[in-house]
Amino acid sequence: MVQAAVADDVFYALSNTTRRKVLEQLAAGPATVSELAAPFDMKLPSFVQHLSVLERSRLVKSKKAGRVRTYELAPERFKVAEDWLSARRREWEARLDSFDAYILHLKETRAK
Numbered sequence: 558m559v560q561a562a563v564a565d566d567v568f569y570a571l572s573n574t575t576r577r578k579v580l581e582q583l584a585a586g587p588a589t590v591s592e593l594a595a596p597f598d599m600k601l602p603s604f605v606q607h608l609s610v611l612e613r614s615r616l617v618k619s620k621k622a623g624r625v626r627t628y629e630l631a632p633e634r635f636k637v638a639e640d641w642l643s644a645r646r647r648e649w650e651a652r653l654d655s656f657d658a659y660i661l662h663l664k665e666t667r668a669k
Contacts, residue, residue, distance in 0.1 A: 560637075567637045570614035575599075576607050580630065583617060587629040 570576055579593055594604045608628060611617045615634045619626050 564637050564641050566614040567616065567634060568641075570610050570616050571638065573607065573610075575604075576611055579607060579611060579628075580616065583628060583630045587627050590626050590628070593628060 571580075575597060578596070582588060582593055582596075590601075590605065590608065593608070594601060597604055608617070608619075612619060612628075615631055617628045618631045619628045621627075
């Protein structure tokens with residue numbers, strides 16, 4: 558149950574285009590709030606809310622030096638999404654393999 562809540566937080570954070578773009582920016586390296594907000598046409602308080610969602614989900618972490626807050630990726634948390642997606646992939650591959658075997662069996666049966 559706890560793992561499901563963690564996955565919910567991560568997928569909620571990833572569900573928004575602005576937050577995904579911030580994560581893409583941070584993939585290039587740490588950046589300040591001002592640097593991250595620059596490409597977006599929104600007020601700073603609204604933008605900071607996006608950063609808060611990312612930080613609560615632990616996809617990013619921040620440090621404050623004086624008046625400047627710098628954000629960076631926390632790549633270990635992306636494993637939650639990767640693991641969930643991998644499990645779904647395995648399930649669907651197994652289902653499709655089973656379906657393929659069934660179709661082959663039908664073809665063999667009809668050929669006899």
